[in-house]
Amino acid sequence: MTCALSPGRRKRVWVRSPEERPGSHCRAPLKRNREPRYRQHSSSDSGVADLFDTPSPSSDEASPGAGASTRRAKEELQLELSIFRDYGQEWYCFQKERESRFLSPDSLAHQPQVKEESRCKLISWLIPVHRHFYLSFESLCLAVNILDRFLACTPVAADCFQLLGVTALLIACKQVEVHPPRVKQLLALCCHAFSREQLCNLECIILLKLHFSLGAPTLNFFLEHFTHLRVQQSQACDQDMTEAIDAKAMARGVAELSLADYAFNTYPPSLLGVCCLGLADRMLGHQKRLDLSISGYLDSVVKDCMEKLQLLVSLNGTSLPRLLPLELSKKHVKTES
Incomplete structure (x- = not known):
């Protein structure tokens, strides 16, 4: 017999194991659903710094x-x-005619805290992240486009820059992928430095600033x-x-x-x-x-x-x-x- 803790009344309840239940030999064993686990790899596997x-x-x-x-x-x-x-x-x-509208050649011109090195490090981190989730290259390209267009029109604090990167990737995946990564998976990669509410709020801000124009x-x-x-x-x-x-x-x-x-x-x-x-x-x-x-x-x-x-x-x-x-x-x- 095994001991389980009832969540409702906070009492110990003794539950019979499958072997002790009557007629257990006629039933298939129960399977527990487990969260998918990702094996840790060294930083050299990512291909970038x-x-x-x-x-x-x-x-x-x-x-x-x-x-x-x-x-x-x-x-x-x-x-x-x-x-x-x-x-x-x-x-x-059609796409060639539209590409000039989505270019942001000076996206960091009005960013007091975000510099070229910070942008390089963030995108160098997003590259192995998109490979980790087996996302398409289209999702990565669109995420970088969303990132640059938002930087061109909105000042971003340095401590929120990583949150901006994963939020841009999430928006791009919703546009491109059949099964985009879950919010909690992205937050876990940020070591839970940000909350779900922060990510969702930033997602709304990005969409409003870009006027929901995502087909770059x-x-x-x-x-x-x-x-x-x-x-x-x-x-x-x-x-x-x-x-x-x-x-x-x-x-x-x-x-x-x-x-x-x-x-x-x-x-x-x-x-x-x-x-x-x-x-x-x-x-x-x-x-x-x-x-x-x-x-x-x-x-x-x-x-x-x-x-x-x-x-x-x-x-x-x-x-x-x-x-x-x-x-x-x-x-x-x-x-x-």
């Missing part, structure tokens, strides 16, 4: 295997191409668009499709680094997207590379952006491989001068 110690899946756990991962990526790309052929160009023109064209959208356009022009050859998938994965790692660097806020997402893919082709040594002229930008503008991205990659040489899928990080990465 974290401001806080945050659990995140390592490359070995997140990648099921090179063959299965590539095969699944090809299947998803084929499915996306069937939709892209009908609506891709019209959707791109993101860096992830343009990475996807140029990848689809590349595969469509190559007539979906198997080798070309493999190179396009690898280039997109590499470009996504470079793009994550650029999100944390305030200097890249001046570049529109469409320019960053095509330059990340162009740099990825160069780093992987692809023979058939993306035609950068499809972006519509001048060659001098594209060259300037790619040079700065190249410098960013060289300064974060140890961090980039940890942002990549396992099968891609093991490949020989060749950087051309």
Whole structure:
């Protein structure tokens, strides 16, 4: 027999164990519901310099295997191409026209307490957080956009900056994800420094300040668009499709680094997207590379952006491989001068 404490009358109540109940041999054992538990990982698993110690899946756990991962990526790309052929160009023109309205190149200009280093540390922390919850790259890009647009119009105290980061991520996940993370999970990652009420109040303030305008064209959208356009022009050859998938994965790692660097806020997402893919082709040594002229930008503008991205990659040489899928990080990465 086991001893249980009745919550109503605060008395000890003796309850029979399943083995002592009559007819217990005919019943299935009861199962207890438990909260999901996340295993702690070292900060080196995150791939960037974290401001806080945050659990995140390592490359070995997140990648099921090179063959299965590539095969699944090809299947998803084929499915996306069937939709892209009908609506891709019209959707791109629509998003390209709107992207200038959602840019915040000087988001820290009127922030007395939040500086470039603080922003870099926060986004460097959000990157492993979004991987910890297995969120899409679209959610991360949208969260950074929400963060910058709010900073551009509202002064934020330094001790509330982390709360702003997780709140922006929550809003982005509600916009993008089918199953966004729960509020208590996000607060737990902040070591319960903030209350649920504080987060919900800040969420309302952000939505009011941004006038509920959350459909920003993101860096992830343009990475996807140029990848689809590349595969469509190559007539979906198997080798070309493999190179396009690898280039997109590499470009996504470079793009994550650029999100944390305030200097890249001046570049529109469409320019960053095509330059990340162009740099990825160069780093992987692809023979058939993306035609950068499809972006519509001048060659001098594209060259300037790619040079700065190249410098960013060289300064974060140890961090980039940890942002990549396992099968891609093991490949020989060749950087051309």
